[in-house]
Amino acid sequence: MKSAKIKYVSENDLKEFYRIYKDYTNGKMSLASLKRRYREFPNLFLGAYLKNKLIGIVFGLPSRNNKKEIILHSIAVLVQYWRKGIGSELLKRFFKECKKRGFTEISVGAGEGVERFYLKNGFKIRYLRVELDYKHESLFKKKFKESISKKVKRRTYVIFYLRVKDFDNKLRNKIKNEFGTQEIIFILERKL
Numbered sequence: 001m002k003s004a005k006i007k008y009v010s011e012n013d014l015k016e017f018y019r020i021y022k023d024y025t026n027g028k029m030s031l032a033s034l035k036r037r038y039r040e041f042p043n044l045f046l047g048a049y050l051k052n053k054l055i056g057i058v059f060g061l062p063s064r065n066n067k068k069e070i071i072l073h074s075i076a077v078l079v080q081y082w083r084k085g086i087g088s089e090l091l092k093r094f095f096k097e098c099k100k101r102g103f104t105e106i107s108v109g110a111g112e113g114v115e116r117f118y119l120k121n122g123f124k125i126r127y128l129r130v131e132l133d134y135k136h137e138s139l140f141k142k143k144f145k146e147s148i149s150k151k152v153k154r155r156t157y158v159i160f161y162l163r164v165k166d167f168d169n170k171l172r173n174k175i176k177n178e179f180g181t182q183e184i185i186f187i188l189e190r191k192l
């Protein structure tokens, strides 16, 4: 197969970009909101093209808390092109674009099953992000107080970030079973 070309996405391709984003990731952004972000940071939206057909996407946005950090929002490749290195090519070019713009680190919340892809691309596991119903908060705090790094309150649920070193699936499953968490994912980071 001829290798894909990684390019900045043009505004004309945003609809197709959004379609891939919706089909392949559990992203909740609206098209209008994606367009707004794109206009603000057009160089952080990249596409993989094969004969001018968009077959993969990646985009990220600056962190609100740390101006040196970029949050990798979403990456996806059409399924018929998986495991051919295109996702890694998208990431490599994305790192370069971020570095050029003065960012020094990147972080990502890995969808379940995608952790290996990020590990392969130089990310390290840092946290387990656990979304909890408020009714479980005090028991959870008691059990994990040693490893809680951060807590974020939301209207209907609370988020805890547990410090972890490895891809500890046992811990994830244990928390899932015990607390019936809404979402539990690993957060990975990498220096740029």
Ligand SMILES: CC(C)(COP(=O)(O)OP(=O)(O)OC[C@H]1O[C@@H](n2cnc3c(N)ncnc32)[C@H](O)[C@@H]1OP(=O)(O)O)[C@@H](O)C(=O)NCCC(=O)NCCS
Pocket: 024, 025, 026, 073, 074, 075, 076, 077, 078, 081, 082, 083, 084, 085, 086, 087, 088, 089, 110, 111, 113, 114, 116, 117, 118, 120
């Ligand atoms: C994640 C994704 C972008 C990877 O794209 P890709 O082009 O297949 O990735 P690469 O070919 O560059 O993979 C690089 C390495 O990552 C690892 N990897 C990739 N997909 C993997 C999978 N499903 N399971 C285990 N390891 C995987 C492998 O080690 C692979 O190297 P190898 O093929 O030589 O063994 C693609 O699977 C995808 O679009 N998934 C759906 C969307 C998604 O979940 N996105 C992330 C959350 S936003």
